[in-house]
Amino acid sequence: METTLHQQLKAWYCPDASLYEQQLGSYRIDVLESDRVIEIQCSSLAAIRDKVRTLSASHDVTLVKPIIRRRMIQRRRYSQVLGRRLSPKVGEWLDVFEEFVHFVTVFPQPRLTLDLVMVDVEEIRRPPRRRCRKGYRVEDRMLLEVIETRSLRCGADLYSLLPAPLPPQFTTAEIAETLQQPRWVAQKIAYCLRECDAANAIGKIGNAIQYERTDEIADRPGCDVAA
Numbered sequence: 001m002e003t004t005l006h007q008q009l010k011a012w013y014c015p016d017a018s019l020y021e022q023q024l025g026s027y028r029i030d031v032l033e034s035d036r037v038i039e040i041q042c043s044s045l046a047a048i049r050d051k052v053r054t055l056s057a058s059h060d061v062t063l064v065k066p067i068i069r070r071r072m073i074q075r076r077r078y079s080q081v082l083g084r085r086l087s088p089k090v091g092e093w094l095d096v097f098e099e100f101v102h103f104v105t106v107f108p109q110p111r112l113t114l115d116l117v118m119v120d121v122e123e124i125r126r127p128p129r130r131r132c133r134k135g136y137r138v139e140d141r142m143l144l145e146v147i148e149t150r151s152l153r154c155g156a157d158l159y160s161l162l163p164a165p166l167p168p169q170f171t172t173a174e175i176a177e178t179l180q181q182p183r184w185v186a187q188k189i190a191y192c193l194r195e196c197d198a199a200n201a202i203g204k205i206g207n208a209i210q211y212e213r214t215d216e217i218a219d220r221p222g223c224d225v226a227a
Helices: 004-013 045-055 093-100 155-161 172-179 183-195 215-219
Strands: 020-024 027-033 036-040 060-077 080-086 112-126 137-152 199-205 208-213
Touching (some): 004 036, 004 137, 060 137, 093 112, 093 155, 093 183, 183 208
Antiparallel strands (some): 020 027, 027 036
């Protein structure tokens, strides 16, 4: 079921509702503007891999992926609001790499743009339908504010998601130290950079693989490196 957040982002990208939900081959498209496809993906990137791979072979595709910065949690029972609170968790651009490891077989492609949209949302939660289940289920998300958008067109654009620049050569330990992140996060980042041709493995330091940033990627059209 389409969430309110999905609907709002669709309208944010294209106010013309006559272009919504168009049929293109065997696929239902969120927005179809002439030869341009816009897809809003609020769930995992892995779930839309095959669709994006097929569509970007013949059309310009903009894939919109919201990244939730802050969420206001509203608990409801029927029409009654039980309470509202701001979640202490704060999202950041680095969160993308958790999903991006499953999307490197699709990105980059010449006709594909991945728009990452940092948003604040209100999340509606309700008690489970069955009494034996605990906790609350997420019923809907609504857009409160668009904070920032970052467009990725080539592998080197992934560097723009890092909160600090990496040295020209690095290991996953150095990524973890530079970004103040756990080693497993650094490993995901290194994997994405390598698979997207933004870094090459050039040897080892002890048991650690050493990577080198591929500076020639920055010279490709539409590739803006901001590390």
